[in-house]
Amino acid sequence: MMQEFSRRTDWNLAKTAYAAALERLRADGRAMFDLTASNPTTCEFQYDRAGILGQLSRPECLEYEPDPRGLPLARAAVVKYYAEAAATQISPGQIFLTTSTSEAYSYLFRLHCDPGSEILIARPSYPLFDFLADLDDVRLVSYPLFYDHGWHIDRAALAERITSKTRAVVVVHPNNPTGHFTSPAEREWLEGICDEHGLVLIVDEVFLDYALDTADARENAHASFSTGEHPVLTYVLSGLSKVAGLPQMKAAWIAAFGPELLLEAATARLEIIADTFLSMNAPVQHAMPYLLANRSSVQQQIRRRVRENLEEFDRRLGGSPAVSRLLVEGGWYTVLRVPALMSGDALAIRLMEQERVVVHPGHFYGFDGDGWIVLSLLPPLPEFAEGVTRLLGSIA
Numbered sequence: 001m002m003q004e005f006s007r008r009t010d011w012n013l014a015k016t017a018y019a020a021a022l023e024r025l026r027a028d029g030r031a032m033f034d035l036t037a038s039n040p041t042t043c044e045f046q047y048d049r050a051g052i053l054g055q056l057s058r059p060e061c062l063e064y065e066p067d068p069r070g071l072p073l074a075r076a077a078v079v080k081y082y083a084e085a086a087a088t089q090i091s092p093g094q095i096f097l098t099t100s101t102s103e104a105y106s107y108l109f110r111l112h113c114d115p116g117s118e119i120l121i122a123r124p125s126y127p128l129f130d131f132l133a134d135l136d137d138v139r140l141v142s143y144p145l146f147y148d149h150g151w152h153i154d155r156a157a158l159a160e161r162i163t164s165k166t167r168a169v170v171v172v173h174p175n176n177p178t179g180h181f182t183s184p185a186e187r188e189w190l191e192g193i194c195d196e197h198g199l200v201l202i203v204d205e206v207f208l209d210y211a212l213d214t215a216d217a218r219e220n221a222h223a224s225f226s227t228g229e230h231p232v233l234t235y236v237l238s239g240l241s242k243v244a245g246l247p248q249m250k251a252a253w254i255a256a257f258g259p260e261l262l263l264e265a266a267t268a269r270l271e272i273i274a275d276t277f278l279s280m281n282a283p284v285q286h287a288m289p290y291l292l293a294n295r296s297s298v299q300q301q302i303r304r305r306v307r308e309n310l311e312e313f314d315r316r317l318g319g320s321p322a323v324s325r326l327l328v329e330g331g332w333y334t335v336l337r338v339p340a341l342m343s344g345d346a347l348a349i350r351l352m353e354q355e356r357v358v359v360h361p362g363h364f365y366g367f368d369g370d371g372w373i374v375l376s377l378l379p380p381l382p383e384f385a386e387g388v389t390r391l392l393g394s395i396a
């Protein structure tokens with residue numbers, strides 16, 4: 001008899017034309033201009049290598065003191081981060097450490113969803129959720145964002161998509177790749193509709209510290225969801241991967257907020273979920289106070305890179321009638337509107353083959369139709385500038 005696999009892993013594993021072209025071109029050894037590069041550890045930032053490595057070899061790292069919520073000293077460091085970054089006073093009891101925001105999402109899906117439950121997520125947004133949802137047997141239902149001098153939630157469309165199976169609304173703040181923050185008015189509306197329908201709010205704030213100080217930024221829109229009142233259960237997610245530019249450390253967290261009794265019930269259950277995995281390791285937890293306290297050097301370098309690349313892009317774009325860039329308020333990405341003369345994949349493959357430039361077609365992030373390109377703003381400036389020149393030369 002054939003051994004069976006679960007239906008939830010019944011994915012189409014065939015390599016896409018995009019992935020095959022990228023693999024083939026990378027293998028020929030000639031330079032590529034990768035405008036999708038967003039791994040901070042490979043984008044030529046200066047890290048305090050000795051300090052970081054020193055933290056990972058402390059004697060305490062050899063002790064095993066399992067705590068489902070995470071070691072108190074590591075959670076205290078997260079509490080301090082919120083006091084500094086968002087002027088929010090959180091108690092350590094509201095914090096749960098996880099190895100990634102993906103794991104944090106998964107804990108929350110398991111906490112609030114049954115098989116077949118529905119989660120509302122923005123479109124366009126970060127594409128990680130599809131597999132997570134399959135693995136946790138939940139169904140993703142997208143709500144549209146629309147662009148009109150900045151991005152907005154289509155409130156009527158979101159409200160229409162709520163059913164008796166809906167359990168949560170996910171907001172990425174600022175969103176990836178649109179780079180927009182949820183406005184205070186949108187937050188208030190979201191809290192109202194979640195309250196009305198018994199839904200929880202899951203807010204991914206991994207890019208919160210990367211607001212762009214440009215004319216694009218809208219007033220007062222950058223506050224963390226950890227601030228203010230919480231009329232519904234609200235889970236704020238973040239982690240070292242973006243906050244300290246250290247994705248390899250595998251440390252993230254959930255900060256839980258909400259009405260007292262509900263919050264108590266939620267955290268008691270969450271503790272059991274976390275206790276079942278006990279996934280945090282000792283060395284990284286012991287290093288967290290240092291890594292968080294020293295986040296500003298890498299954050300400043302990343303903010304400067306993003307700003308310089310965006311300025312460089314605008315200089316090279318000039319008055320091109322064919323290509324435009326959408327407003328960016330924060331994060332590490334920018335979205336381009338280009339002529340929709342061919343499919344997004346065909347365009348991306350042509351750019352790879354003819355110009356050796358790697359970009360993401362918008363459909364990777366759920367943009368409808370063709371004519372959308374997403375660029376990372378993290379590549380080193382010379383590589384970014386050359387890639388953009390080739391890209392614009394080929395399209396404009």
Ligand SMILES: Cc1ncc(COP(=O)(O)O)c(C=O)c1O
Nearest residue numbers: 100101102126176206239241252
């Ligand atoms: C919006 C968003 N959330 C979460 C993550 C992943 O974070 P982690 O490394 O903690 O899983 C990313 C990574 O790019 C992201 O863009």
